[in-house]
Amino acid sequence: MAREAVPLNRALDRIVSLQANVEKVIRGKSEVVQFAVAALLAKGHILLEDVPGVGKTTLAHAIARSLSLQFQRIQCTSDLLPADIVGVTIFNQDQQEFEFVSGPIFTNVLLADEINRATPKSQSALLEAMSEGTITVEKRRLPLPDPFLVIATQNPIEHVGTYPLPESQLDRFLMKLTIGYPNLNDEKKLLRSGGAQDVLEHLEPVLEEAEVRELQAQVAKVHVNESLLEYLMTIVQTTRTHVEVALGVSTRGALTFFKACQALAMVQGRDFVVPEDIKRLAQPVLSHRIIMRDRRSGRGDVTPEALFIQRILSELPVPR
16 A cells, blocks of 8 residues: 655745744754654653753753744742742632643643742643643643643752752653853854844744644654664564663653654655664653663763663664
8 A cells, every 4th residue: 555645845844944944043953953844743851961051041042932832931049939830829809719730731831940949849840731731720731732842951060959850750851961062163153143142032933833744743753664663663572672771761761862853854854764764863852761771981062871872773784
């Protein structure tokens, strides 16, 4: 049976316009922007971890402004309460009844800035929302807007006043991305222009809400060859059985890895996945989902989990 072709021409035009719009603000980081767009199309959430001042929050704002969607920001602090995120029930004097006042989580794009500064209790307020797209309030299950995307930021070098994200929280993020410093020429242009804030303020949306949902629906139509599915699952199984790994990739992680590869293929204008898609996404999708037995084997700013993913990719045979 012939598989249904993805209508790529129209879809690719919209994807390219979204990437170009974000890159007006985030210069010289095409791969990071491409991965972020793929995460959006795969209905996944993004964790941006990097040193202060390299554009994590700016990237989140650029994505939000490029979409005609509702946007809310939470500045995470140690005194942030779950009700500050989800909302609170109050007594309406005029109506003489209790009513629920929704919090900032009832939006399309939610920026959780410095998420590791929130306490575990407040972090847990995001778990149901990120996994199921709903919030339970006083035995009532309330749906969140569709699409729903969480972009969280954290600084890896700060420890005072921070609460590391537990494995259950990390597993909700489709990708963990690092922006890194810009190259010399891009940073010179940034200095000459006076920074990215002015460009960000004048950024116009290029995708409507319905278009985002349409693109997300098309991701599932991207074809994955059986040999590539075997390759993807071999990578996942290796993380579960290797003697050096204490905790391997979950079933949720395998599913999001599969969807991310489909989305990245579509972002690159293909209706089929190739081995390079799997190899490129293995580290940003899987490294934060595993725990090594020896946490001291990192190198510089590269975690031992990332090094392990790099190593098994070099050792496993790639399908032709």
